[in-house]
Amino acid sequence: MATVQDLEFKDPAARVSGAADELRDMQGEKMVLNMGPSHPATHGVLRLILELDGEIITKAAPDVGFLHRGDEKIAENMTYTQFIPYTDRLDYLAPLANNVAYALAVEKLHGIQQDLPPRCQYIRVICCELARISAHLLGLGAFAMDVGALTVFLHTFTEREKIYNLIEALTGARFTTTYTRIGGVSRDLPPGWVGQCRKFLEEVVVNFDESEKLLTRNRIFVDRTRDVGVISRADAIDYGLTGPNLRGSGIDYDLRKAHPYLVYSQLKFDIPTGSVGDCYDRYLVRMEEMRQSVRILRQCLDQLPDGPVSIPNGKTVLPPKEKVLTKMEELIHQFILVTQGENAPPGEIYFGAENPKGELGFYINSRGGGTPHRLKIRAPSFVNLGILSHLLPGCMMSDTVAILGSLDFVMGECDR
Amino acid sequence: MTALELAQQLKARFGDLIADPVEFRGEATLKVRDAERIAEVCAAAKQDLGFDYLVDLTSVDNYGDDPRFTVVYELYGYGHRCHLRLKTDVSEEKSELPTITAVWRAADWHEREIYDMMGLRFRGHPDLRRILMWEGYPYFPLRKDFPLSGKPSEMPDVAFTKAAPLEGGPFVTVDGGKDSTVREPRSRLPEN
Secondary structure (H helix, E strand, O other): OOOOOOOOOOOHHHHHHHHHHHHHHHOOOOEEEEEOOOOHHHOOOOEEEEEEEOOEEEEEEEEOOOOOOOHHHHHHOOOOHHHHHHHHOOOOOOHHHHHHHHHHHHHHHHOOHHHOOHHHHHHHHHHHHHHHHHHHHHHHHHHHHHOOOHHHHHHHHHHHHHHHHHHHHHHOOOOOOOOEEOOEEOOOOOOOHHHHHHHHHHHHHHHHHHHHHHHOOOHHHHHHHOOOOOOOHHHHHHOOOOOHHHHHOOOOOOHHHHOOOOOHHHOOOOOOOOOOOOHHHHHHHHHHHHHHHHHHHHHHHHHOOOOOOEOOOOOOOOOOHHHHHHOHHHHHHHHHHHHOOOOEOOEEEEEEEEEOOEEEEEEEEEOOEOOOOEEEEEOHHHHHHOOHHHHOOOOEOOHHHHHHHHHOOOHHHHHO | OOHHHHHHHHHHHHHHHEOOOEEEOOEEEEEEOOHHHHHHHHHHHHHOOOOOEEEEEEEEEOOOOOOOEEEEEEEEOOOOOOEEEEEEEEOOOOOEEEOOOOOOOOHHHHHHHHHHHHOOEEEOOOOOOOOOOOOOOOOOOOOOOOOOOOOOOOOOOOOOOOOOOOOOOOOOOOOOOOOHHHHOOOOOOOOO
């Protein structure tokens, strides 16, 4: 025979006080969550130690340095030219832009920046802008994937593949390009490259439109990024943010416009800025920057002058091989450049270039001779991450992913 | 207004504390003679001269000279778009100077990096810990007396402990050993 059991109801007053007790127990109980160093949303090896109250972050302590290789120490122990391959590995999503920034810094120290032949300057601008598109495509794809839009990632990676093919044709390497030399670039554009690049620019613009259709008015994407991770103008300046993260907060500052290097002063392009400083603004800024890069690239390809790609002076740049093998003077120059490096004047310079992630700067302290006494790399990702401990508290745990994606950092550069 | 004029203004305000500006490659450098007053100078540069962006903060080891260390501040103003470099010397015995985190919060990580790499302490820094190396690492690797090959440390599994061969770089071919083409073949032989 089935028995019927009465459900037990506590009297309402007791229930309320019980809940209050439970609530009191829960209050003040915080959880510490380790995010990273190997977490897909930390884009490498960033570790975040988050203190959570429920789903709200109350304290965030970023932990960096897992990828520290001592690049600055290494730089002190080799000639200026020998360090170029190491710059590939800083922001490894835009090695060409790093090569250019480093070469320009050393050229500033030598006082030969204005001697660069026009063709070299144009080629370097092409390199920088291709690198920017490539880096932003990856940043965008990874950001969209982190907030749940996987398709965009596949779209952007299709285009990046084409950029890598162009870079391979240009430099001989897809990833670690080591393309620039002090006073020039390692080789001229291969035949037919300009046409390939034009074809790529036609295709990539279509791809931007597709990615924008998938994201810009996408309800889920907008909800996850709008008014999330708002960085005020004052904070952006105070924390020294640079690049799209600074411009997303509405500050119209781009080194290509403010202190034009290479031939940027002769090219027409706009600097997009955000209005709120949230993740969505940073996304919009990057999206528009890629379109502006396409604009710059088209102008460069149209205006590309003929001429040498390096300073025609055997004392700065390695002389042509056939001359080294037949002429005494060039042989001596080659020997000195390879064994001792180019003799730099004593002094100190700082040069910053507008890289995809922000201002990549090199402080070089020279005491003369072929090696720097001290070379400091001002890595934009390192500085941009410094704001996390201020930005994250108060956010939801799941917003962390959107914020990290929108800051778009590279740990190879942050940790050096 | 040029960087040099701004540098002169800063010098006029602090008098003998600041040496005459040096110009090299279009950049103005000012030397602050007393490191103890660097925070004061920085605050004045930010508030009165509009240097609102701390671009970079770094340190140089002048090994063998006295004072041994130089701390270098790269400042920039969004308003006037000028760049200025401040420098100050710190002796090895002291190895300490005041923090400027109260002036620019960007200085927080930069100062931690200098402490980590060069061993200079910033008085008043809110959280002066190592940043790139791990907590408890005993050396300051960017000092000139620290060898490129590294030093063994107390935590053997964290980093390599064997010194890398130095002559000719880390990938040197050893006498009697295999040469690099054998160690790293350019193309693999087709497998049958």
